[in-house]
Amino acid sequence: MSDHSARPTPLDLSTLPDPVDVSDNREALRRVDDVVAQGPFSADWESLQGYRPPRWFHDAKLGIFLHWGVYSVPAYGSEWYPRNAYREGTPEFEHHVATYGPHREFGYKDFIPDFHMSGFDPDAWAELFRTAGAQFIVPVAEHHDGFAMYDSARTRWTAARMGPRRDVYGDLAAATRRAGMVAGASTHRAEHWFFLNPGTRFDSDVLDPRVHDFYGPAQREETAPNEAFLEDWLLRTVEIIDRYRPQVLWFDWWIEQPAFEPYRRRLAAYYYNRAAEWGVEVVIEYKWDAFAPGSAVHDIERGAKARIQPEAWQNDTSVSRNSWSWHPNQDYKELPELVAELADVVAKNGVLLLNFCPKADGTFDEREVELARGLGRWLGAYGQAIYGTRPWIVAAEGPTRVVEGSFVEGPTAYTERDIRFTRRVDHQGEQLYAILLRRPESGVARVRSWGSDLGLLTDEIAGVEVLGHPEPPRWRRTPDALEVEIGPHHADLPGVAIRIHLEPRTVQPRHDFIHEGTSAPAPAPDLA
Structure with a gap:
């Protein structure tokens, strides 16, 4: 029998706050529609394609992404641990059973008490990323696992009510602004529709009705989200917008599902109209084909563009090749690789969103601190070639070719x-x-x-x-x-x-020359 002496104390369900009743959304949805109706944007693609990315975003060039959540406690595999640990036959499943025991006795929820963040200092985080040269910070407000890192009125499963019992996202957003940077947020809530469904296929705590509001819906990937889930997705996102006023809103891939389409339009109009009301400029970032071209900023994951793009775009990648969240076996990139990624993106009219991986206790691996400081030193010397620039006639010369697409991170040796x-x-x-x-x-x-x-x-x-x-x-x-x-x-x-x-x-100053009706520059000549 395995020795489970290292197993943390399971979550005491008797101490949980009462579940939140979100069955009646009529009044909340009416308020959303009132904001949409006031304009200037309406919830149709033609109107939303009148959006233009703000100057501050186009000039910023470098933002910081942060994947930090309950999955940082087991720190095994990746941020997909909560799904893979319930998938029989995976290394995560075997590790979970060997280390913590059967899933019925100790499941993903039971890591929450150990998510204590004893070393979390939001001002120190903000100062580190300011030193790195970042202009905006995008923490994960909620990942696929369904645990909100912000203070939500729509769920009891939040960092504000259990675990660290603090508004983690709110504290970090405030520190970001104190340090003179722009605060953003990412939400991966859409994927929660199916994320924990492997736990429904055997005897696990995912089937426990007492925690259904955390693990659920745990539906099949093949099924479209129902109206209740879609409304909740919309209202959780609206809650983040209204409570924290982030100027960047990043969405992961699954919102491209057809069922989300009317809700995406509704959400975008709401966000843009609220921004106009508040007098701030905001950015929605999306993958694949979730939004109509020109209605938001297109983002590719761990990828590149082959040539200059006519509109501002973004590449999101991480300091680690094998995970977005911290674990002891990170395959870290070297500073020259990060510099090359940044320069390549900027030369092609893009912005780099670079992910860092905090530990469960709120500290960073020293290798990540060194990378952040090294990037800051490089930008201190050469940042004039990055910040506030626009593409030249050609983006690149040289023998090393970059492949276009997502999940095709470029060469490590130039x-x-x-x-x-x-x-x-x-x-x-x-x-x-x-x-x-x-x-x-x-x-x-x-x-x-x-x-x-x-x-x-x-x-x-x-x-x-x-x-x-x-x-x-x-x-x-x-x-x-x-x-x-x-x-x-x-x-x-x-x-x-x-x-x-x-x-x-x-010559007239033309910081946005790509956006003023000119066509995209021709492909670079072969100067290999």
Whole structure:
């Protein structure tokens, strides 16, 4: 027999708050429809396609994602532990039985008392991510498991009522704003329709009627959500909007199901109209085809675009390759890989949402702290080539190719010939940036796209800088390339960024040049 001495004390069901009755939603839905009716957006795609992403988001370039929940207590496999631990034959199932005993005696709910967050300091978190160079933070307000990290009136299963007994999301949102960043939220509630259904196929606590409001509905993936679930999804999301006023609202993939379609339109109109009422600019982020093009910001998971996009978009990825939540066997990326992901996304008109993985006690693995600080050092030296920029004529040059799509994270090893380009036009004129993804061993950078004979850069170069270096470098422009001596500064950082100033000409500042009716730039020439 397995030794279950390490098993935490199960949740005492006699101490639970009373269940919340959410059977009558008529008045709450009427209030939602009143906001939709007041405009300026109505709940149809034609109206919603009049939305434009705010300047602050397009300029921000880097946000922080945070996956932290009850699944951080077992810290095994991934944030999908609550589902996989009930799927017979999985490593999570075997681990659960061997470590904690039968599911009827100890289920996922029984991890809640150990989610104590003794080391959670929201102001320290905000300061760490501010140091990393982030402009907005998007914590998971509720993941697929159904445990709300915010203070909800629609469920008793919240961090405010059990476990840590604090409004975790609210505390972090307030700290984010105190640190001068934008607070967002993600909700994965849609997936809860089916997430715990493996536990209905054998004798487990998922079948216990006393906790049905936590584990349920636990329905089949093949079935469409019913009206009660869809209304609850809408009203839980509205609750987050009204209680916390997040300026980013991120949705995971399952809201693309056809049953959600009218509710998505209703929710988007509500959110945009509330934002207009409050005088703030907001962003909805979605995957696949959940929203009509142009009605929100398209997000891809762990992926890339092959070329410059005509509209702002987002890539969400994590500092870990194998999980969005912390566990002891994380496969962490290295700083050069994170820098390359950021530069590639920005050069193609995108924003990077980079996930970090807090431990159950509210602290971070030291490797994540080092990555955050390293990214901040890199942006301190080269951030001018990132923040507030827009794409140039081409996004990239070099031999290493990036595959377009979701779940196709790019190469981990780039060469010194792999370069990403950005552009800025302001009162100082036009400035172009070349971000070398690897520092040249010879000490001389060669930017082929800026050679005099290629025809991409027709203006004369007035000056060249290596960002973060105190003195102008030696440089020359040949028919084949712009050659720049890099110098010794910031040699401990991955890559390097070069800025060129162009000779003055009649040019208007066009920070949003992609959004002003111009077509997308042509694909990059082959400069491998």
